[in-house]
Amino acid sequence: MLDKKMQSALSDQVTKEFYSAYLYMSMASYLEDQVLPGLAKWMRVQAQEESCHALIFFNYICEQGCQVDLGAIAAPDKEFKSVAEVFRRTLEHERLVTASIHKIADLAISIKDHATKQFLEWFIAEQVEEENSAETMLRQAKRLEDDKALFLLDKEAGARVFALPA
Numbered sequence: 536m537l538d539k540k541m542q543s544a545l546s547d548q549v550t551k552e553f554y555s556a557y558l559y560m561s562m563a564s565y566l567e568d569q570v571l572p573g574l575a576k577w578m579r580v581q582a583q584e585e586s587c588h589a590l591i592f593f594n595y596i597c598e599q600g601c602q603v604d605l606g607a608i609a610a611p612d613k614e615f616k617s618v619a620e621v622f623r624r625t626l627e628h629e630r631l632v633t634a635s636i637h638k639i640a641d642l643a644i645s646i647k648d649h650a651t652k653q654f655l656e657w658f659i660a661e662q663v664e665e666e667n668s669a670e671t672m673l674r675q676a677k678r679l680e681d682d683k684a685l686f687l688l689d690k691e692a693g694a695r696v697f698a699l700p701a
């Protein structure tokens with residue numbers, strides 16, 4: 536059984552992870568519209584991962600014998616100026632998610648909820664990876680100025696495959 540504050544924080548995180556998936560689908564749609572199917576695929580995989588994250592939080596709340604308090608998912612932005620802008624926003628968003636997860640870990644520590652603290656460890660490590668991959672994509676996109684280079688990045692991004700979280 537979770538503390539009421541923890542049940543609420545974890546439920547909010549479910550909504551946030553679904554929002555992340557929604558935001559990345561909006562970016563995927565922009566990339567499709569720019570005729571960059573490889574980058575769009577990368578972003579679709581990113582969205583799939585976020586849906587999985589939402590379900591992992593959801594399942595944990597259920598396992599703890601609590602109800603999930605699902606909130607409203609806001610409409611994501613759909614206006615992006617460039618590919619670099621998309622990845623700048625991705626990195627910015629992942630940093631917000633990291634801060635949110637760290638805040639829940641702080642709460643777990645403060646109320647001595649060891650089970651939740653341990654549960655969050657996978658996510659804490661995952662966020663390091665998420666920020667790193669968003670930053671790599673941003674740095675590459677910024678460096679590319681001509682269409683040929685963008686075409687190559689698109690091919691590389693298109694090789695990404697979805698894998699279920701361990």
Ligand code: MG
Pocket residue numbers: 552555584585588632
């Ligand atoms: Mg996530």
